[in-house]
Amino acid sequence: MSPLAHGLIAWLIALLLVKNINDRRLLVIVGVAADLDGIFIFFDQNSYFALHHTFGHSYVFGILIVLIAALLAKEKLMVGLGAFLAFSAHLFCDVIGSNWSITPLFPLSDMAIGSTGYLPSEVIYSLINPLALLILVLVVIAVGYRKEISPFEFISAKLDKMALGAFIYPFKYKCEYCGKWAFGECEQCKKKICAQHLPSFYNSKCSICSDSQLRN
Numbered sequence: 052m053s054p055l056a057h058g059l060i061a062w063l064i065a066l067l068l069v070k071n072i073n074d075r076r077l078l079v080i081v082g083v084a085a086d087l088d089g090i091f092i093f094f095d096q097n098s099y100f101a102l103h104h105t106f107g108h109s110y111v112f113g114i115l116i117v118l119i120a121a122l123l124a125k126e127k128l129m130v131g132l133g134a135f136l137a138f139s140a141h142l143f144c145d146v147i148g149s150n151w152s153i154t155p156l157f158p159l160s161d162m163a164i165g166s167t168g169y170l171p172s173e174v175i176y177s178l179i180n181p182l183a184l185l186i187l188v189l190v191v192i193a194v195g196y197r198k199e200i201s202p203f204e205f206i207s208a209k210l211d212k213m214a215l216g217a218f219i220y221p222f223k224y225k226c227e228y229c230g231k232w233a234f235g236e237c238e239q240c241k242k243k244i245c246a247q248h249l250p251s252f253y254n255s256k257c258s259i260c261s262d263s264q265l266r267n
């Protein structure tokens with residue numbers, strides 16, 4: 052599956068298990084990290100075909116990054132658990148979401164697991180992958196609507212707020228001053244506000260709070 056799908060799965064696991072935003076970022080990184088062995092696609096095709104789905108998609112590497120993530124985390128136990136789940140989910144999704152076997156114990160053993168022979172490639176690439184991504188995006192939107200949080204927090208808390216303002220608030224809230232669709236939240240008074248009452252997209256204070264700050 053694509054790194055995007057792996058990242059979204061890891062983020063959803065993170066949301067269930069840990070409260071700290073940096074801990075959630077660690078889990079997303081672990082969830083995508085197995086694809087590090089695919090980085091050769093940018094350099095040389097032969098190495099790519101020789102190495103993708105080898106050392107990265109192995110628990111030898113997996114346990115190492117799970118431990119590193121737990122060491123770097125605030126909530127060490129939950130991040131350790133979440134990282135193990137996110138890494139395992141990545142391997143599982145690649146088994147059902149690609150026609151390319153993985154070697155989960157590389158380099159200790161060549162034992163390979165794959166869906167070739169069980170699932171035709173067309174089913175894997177024209178059905179399973181797009182369907183999985185669609186379901187993931189729908190789940191992320193539902194979670195975003197209920198919990199008011201988005202995967203954009205991986206990049207920055209500010210970008211997360213902006214994404215919620217653009218995609219979630221208009222469907223959920225009306226401006227508390229004028230009743231128009233809300234596109235943001237004032238960071239000072241916490242009121243939901245429309246585009247007119249939000250002085251700029253980057254300034255997250257409502258016009259009333261910004262005005263009173265100017266007067267003082």
Ligand SMILES: [Zn+2]
Pocket residue numbers: 052085086108141145
């Ligand atoms: Zn992978």
Ligand SMILES: [Zn+2]
Pocket residue numbers: 226227228229230231244245246247248
């Ligand atoms: Zn308004």
Ligand SMILES: [Zn+2]
Pocket residue numbers: 237238239240241242256257258259260261
């Ligand atoms: Zn305000």
